[in-house]
Amino acid sequence: MYKCRLLKRSVVLSICLVDMTVAFYWQLWSFSTMCTEDKGLTFARRNPWNCNSYLVCMYGTTLPGQCPPGLVYSDATQTCRDPVPSELAHCGRSVLASLETACIQRPGWKFRSPFSCAQFFECKSQRPSAGFLSSSGKSSSAPSTSGGTERQGQRENPLQLMECPYPSYYSTTTSSCESFDKVQCGTRPKPKAPCDYIQYRQLCDSPHCLPCSQRHPSCVGHSNGAHPLPRYDNLYILCYSERTFDVRKCNSGYIFSTTKKTCLKNADVKLRNGDIRPPPLLL
Secondary structure, three states: OOOOOOOOOOOEEEOOOOOOHHHHHHHHHOOOOOHHHHHOOEEEEEEEEEEEEEEEEOOOEEEEEEEEOOEEEEOOEEEEEOOOEEEEEEEHHHHHHHHHHHHOOOOOOEEOOOOOEEEEEEEEOOOOOOOOOOOOOEOOOOOOOOOOOOOOOOOOOOOOEOOOOOOOEEOOOOOOOEEEOOOOOOOOOOOOOOHHHHHHHOOOOOOOOOOOOHHHOOOOOOOOEEEOOOOOOEEEEEOOOOOEEEEEEOOOOOOEEEEEEOEEHHHOOOOOOOOOOOOOOOO
């Protein structure tokens, strides 16, 4: 498993992939990058991370194939045969390393993430890194706002995990961030609360910070419209489709009425039992 170290940016995340993603990308990836340099030809080649399978390239289109159990595909003979030690070196190569190689060949390429409908992977051109993880799981170093020292010749991982601004989702149709109600997520998890997005969990990393859910209230479970903010009688949230669209503050001398769903003069509203007035929330 790769350990994550989140960057202090709003939508750029570090790479954090686990073994389970191998099966996911086997189904997701069209493998088109494996044949682009040989368009116009028909041939077969080994799968970069699975010795038991191969890829058939036909005029730029890639079709995956599988050898019988116990056999491996040989580039030398173009057939499935008994394993040969000299041809097994690539078997331990991870799917992440193969994706990184494809990214170098196709900067700007984007594809969805299995972890969240708001996240996607993007291939970036290589340049000095500010702390992205390599395929070995080790973080490189370079000058950045968070400090660190530069390592001569160190390059950024070309495969970056990105996140759409809240509450957008990543569309596989347009390959861009779109309004959440216009995106078909399929099996991808659908984040709704602000703190379901890593960008909000990164905004305060001090041990003295309030929990994310208190700093960025959720509308999950609420109907459309205005709702009270627990423990704050002069604040309320605006919800739409269980997404938090705004946190608003009543004018001085007014508090939010849970029955009228609007701000009323303090004298006209009976405080809820147990309500207290903590320090103002940072909006």
